[in-house]
């Protein structure tokens with residue numbers, strides 16, 4: 001397929017002026033297509049797509065590292081919002097590409113999908129939105145400069161919107177090797193040029209865990225929001241996946257320490273390629289399953305054949321071991337697959353030569369041959385582990401038995417909740433002030449902290465499409481509760497029934513029956529204080545653990561009530577930040593004394609009257625809603641374990657640190 005594409009784009013000959021320019025245009029059309037429909041290549045032209053550019057360039061250096069030729073990558077957000085990625089790999093070849101009659105470097109940079117045509121042995125990322133190639137980044141950059149250090153010399157080429165500005169040229173000598181790319185995202189394409197340091201850091205951390213021994217440095221030279229242009233992190237992991245699992249566990253107590261680790265590879269007869277498999281896993285005292293799986297360094301949120309292989313191997317191997325050792329004698333009911341995964345934290349990383357990505361977000365692995373490969377690897381290695389570590393084996397089996405027993409009780413409790421809700425006339429909680437629309441697409445559910453704010457919201461709302469569910473006090477911390485407790489908690493029961501979805505057991509992909517969902521906007525509205533942020537986190541934890549689909553579908557939002565009312569006489573202005581407050585104060589003072597301006601700090605939603613609440617926070621025309629996204633499920637796991645896990649101290653610190661800012665893109 002790829003070969004074909006290059007062939008059709010390649011100039012047939014170079015000796016006829018017309019011919020040349022015509023075929024040249026065809027080549028350019030390749031990149032023109034990217035500029036015409038950027039979303040097809042990088043997902044969108046918002047912050048997501050923007051950050052994707054960085055990942056795309058870094059992925060190329062990671063490929064070079066996976067091939068064993070590079071151990072240092074640096075990524076820099078420059079002061080002018082351009083990005084520089086540098087590596088110490090072999091350097092992209094600069095010699096003449098026979099088919100294209102130009103430097104291989106130029107081919108890589110300007111022809112779609114020309115990325116890794118040289119090395120047949122590496123596992124190129126080529127599915128989903130990854131692996132679209134550095135040429136896409138080039139097409140979407142107003143300016144891009146690439147420098148190659150190779151064979152004793154330094155070479156460079158520059159492009160504007162993907163068009164070369166001169167032929168590849170030698171500009172000096174060096175004994176070093178490597179590739180450096182600097183690009184300026186095109187402001188006529190992207191809706192934002194603001195790179196988020198934390199976002200890039202999260203991906204670099206993940207990459208360093210997945211590629212042990214590769215040092216990834218990240219710099220932020222921008223001076224903004226009080227940073228001084230010296231922000232810098234080094235991501236380096238010697239322990240790889242084992243360290244990744246420790247990181248994910250955060251402060252949770254591990255039952256198996258150090259985590260179980262194995263790596264192996266299996267020949268796939270179907271495709272005649274090797275499939276390397278790496279797994280690190282442990283169990284904790286909690287009740288959730290945290291399995292993160294990667295294919296060629298891409299997080300496969302939606303699962304796939306590698307996960308099925310892992311699950312089958314885990315259930316069967318543990319079951320066989322337990323049976324053989326007479327450890328299941330007391331169990332009188334079926335043990336389900338979930339029971340083997342309660343409290344499990346695992347990272348699975350496989351490399352697949354020709355990955356097929358499926359699913360809504362193209363993050364589900366489809367290659368059928370991978371299931372068997374992972375299954376037989378895990379079975380073999382886990383069997384060995386259990387035989388050699390009987391103490392740990394016993395701990396795991398006990399945990400499974402406990403889970404099975406509790407789940408048996410939980411199933412009964414859940415059935416009770418769901419049956420009860422069918423019995424009441426509307427099936428809806430009494431505290432819900434529902435909206436009159438029955439079209440989920442236009443309906444909104446506000447989850448409001450406290451009965452008094454709930455009252456204001458009820459009065460202030462537009463009852464046509466806005467429903468209000470007041471939540472009293474703290475909701476249950478599901479991170480630390482057994483599943484059946486969840487169905488006994490009033491606030492959670494109310495949320496479940498108001499939303500209309502029957503909660504999934506987390507068997508098989510934790511699927512929810514989303515067609516029953518009654519609202520497509522679920523808006524969390526809490527006070528702008530420490531308590532409010534705690535409640536918000538508790539609600540998010542519940543959604544993350546039991547209704548992840550809602551977050552993944554983009555249905556969950558956070559309301560942003562103002563922090564200040566600035567007032568002078570009849571003039572009123574609302575402020576969401578300190579800066580806005582100061583500006584508003586100056587404006588209202590109109591050059592006069594600022595003392596005459598009254599500033600009210602809203603401590604809670606309850607201090608706003610219904611009109612104010614509507615105007616500032618609920619009116620679709622004026623309000624700001626922050627979409628809750630799971631950029632990285634792994635990072636969210638780590639975060640929730642810190643926030644909601646066993647240790648009180650990090651949680652308190654985190655909430656205090658973040659209460660003011662309300663960083664919402666979990």
Ligand code: 0RA
Nearest residue numbers: 060061064089090091092093118179
């Ligand atoms: C193919 C062949 C060779 C190097 C690379 C690709 C390469 C690509 C990138 C992209 C970013 N950094 C990179 N580093 C290397 C070289 C083959 C050889 O030298 O024999």
